[in-house]
Amino acid sequence: xxxxxxxxxxxxxxxxxxxxxxxxxxxxxxxxxxxxxxxxxxxxxxxxxxxxxxxxxxxxxxxxxxxxxxxxxxxxxxxxxxxxxxxxxxxxxxxxxxxxxxxxxxxxxxxxxxxxxxxxxxxxxxxxxxxxxxxxxxxxxxxxxxxxxxxxxxxxxxxxxxxxxxxxxxxxxxxx
Amino acid sequence: xxxxxxxxxxxxxxxxxxxxxxxxxxxxxxxxxxxxxxxxxxxxxxxxxxxxxxxxxxxxxxxxxxxxxxxxxxxxxxxxxxxxxxxxxxxxxxxxxxxxxxxxxxxxxxxxxxxxxxxxxxxxxxxxxxxxxxxxxxxxx
Numbered sequence: 486x487x488x489x490x491x492x493x494x495x496x497x498x499x500x501x502x503x504x505x506x507x508x509x510x511x512x513x514x515x516x517x518x519x520x521x522x523x524x525x526x527x528x529x530x531x532x533x534x535x536x537x538x539x540x541x542x543x544x545x546x547x548x549x550x551x552x553x554x555x556x557x558x559x560x561x562x563x564x565x566x567x568x569x570x571x572x573x574x575x576x577x578x579x580x581x582x583x584x585x586x587x588x589x590x591x592x593x594x595x596x597x598x599x600x601x602x603x604x605x606x607x608x609x610x611x612x613x614x615x616x617x618x619x620x621x622x623x624x625x626x627x628x629x630x631x632x633x634x635x636x637x638x639x640x641x642x643x644x645x646x647x648x649x650x651x652x653x654x655x656x657x658x659x660x661x
Numbered sequence: 662x663x664x665x666x667x668x669x670x671x672x673x674x675x676x677x678x679x680x681x682x683x684x685x686x687x688x689x690x691x692x693x694x695x696x697x698x699x700x701x702x703x704x705x706x707x708x709x710x711x712x713x714x715x716x717x718x719x720x721x722x723x724x725x726x727x728x729x730x731x732x733x734x735x736x737x738x739x740x741x742x743x744x745x746x747x748x749x750x751x752x753x754x755x756x757x758x759x760x761x762x763x764x765x766x767x768x769x770x771x772x773x774x775x776x777x778x779x780x781x782x783x784x785x786x787x788x789x790x791x792x793x794x795x796x797x798x799x800x801x802x
Contacts, residue, residue: 518733519706519773538712538724539769539781556708556771558726561754563719588721591754597708597731602749625778 487655504530504621509543509552510631515596516541516554523632526554528621536560536592536616541623544594547608552620555594555603561613562590591615677758679751679792681727683711685742685768699772699782700734707732708771711747715764717757725751727766761792 498507511524520526528543536542538560543552591613595602604612637644699707710729717723727747751758758764769783 518731519708519771537781538714538726539708539710539771541771541779558729558749560722560724561720562722597729623779626774627776 502527502529502621503532504528506543506552506620509554509620510634511554512551512635513596515598516556517598519597520554520626521628523629523635525627525631526623527625527627529624530619530621534622535562536590536619536622538592542594543620543623544614544618545620546606547611547618553594553603553606554623555596555599557592558595558602559593560590561592563588589615677753677756679713679753679758679764681713681747681751681766683728683742683745683747683766685711685745699770703774703777704734704772705775706734706773708773709768710770711766711768713751713764713766715757715761717753717755717761719755719757723753723757725749725753727751758792764792 499505501507507528509526509528511520511522511526514522526543536557538557540557541554542557543554545552592615593602593604593613607614637647708729708731710726712724712726714722714724727749728745729748767783769781772780772782
């Protein structure tokens with residue numbers, strides 16, 4: 486019962502925020518002093534949200550599983566109907582047409598605490614990130630809360646102990 | 662908050678590289694429009710950055726962060742920066758800087774709380790930097 490409601494809440498969050506991973510734990514110190522290892526970040530990934538310089542995004546490099554939390558420092562965006570833009574803007578005011586400003590965008594990221602940009606982290610030959618690489622945008626955060634995940638990763642014995650305790654709790658609860 | 666700038670451009674391979682120098686002044690006013698007033702009990706730091714925004718033939722929207730600074734709560738909230746060079750290379754994705762009259766510099770900041778929402782605020786006021794039509798070939802920077 487608890488497990489299914491937890492799962493439902495998690496799935497609900499995924500839908501509401503539009504992100505496949507709406508809550509992530511900061512794994513490195515590359516965004517210090519803003520974020521430290523173990524901080525928890527809340528993300529949204531709305532399709533219409535434009536990516537703009539200065540925003541903190543969480544992305545995954547193609548082929549790697551680890552989410553990286555860094556800041557966008559450069560964007561170059563072209564939209565399909567650029568020359569129609571003035572017309573489309575007035576049209577969007579009248580007919581609620583979706584604004585085509587969100588065209589093809591490529592951007593570069595860098596950790597606040599890093600000297601250089603992230604090109605070294607990207608795939609071989611890749612110089613820019615694209616919208617599809619983004620897991621979400623950081624909208625809010627809580628310090629330290631994510632430490633549990635890191636401890637469980639670094640000390641698997643702790644994870645098994647925790648699972649054993651939870652399992653025992655569930656079994657014992659049933660009996661009463 | 663005010664900025665003044667000068668500019669040159671130089672081509673590197675196929676992309677334009679721009680050089681901008683600027684001043685940033687942020688002083689303590691009466692607690693209304695200064696940086697000090699943003700720091701409250703839940704603000705851990707401000708991440709300030711100067712970004713250049715412009716449009717080119719290739720790309721409808723370009724934004725490049727030229728300079729940034731982390732200001733922690735308790736740091737001096739006044740800025741008196743003069744003749745600063747951009748911290749990062751101002752490369753365009755192509756040759757869109759040459760002759761571009763509409764490059765706008767804006768100062769923005771990310772408020773990092775001790776816990777909670779992370780807002781991005783853009784300062785009111787911006788400076789337009791026109792880039793010249795010609796390249797400077799010999800420039801020691």
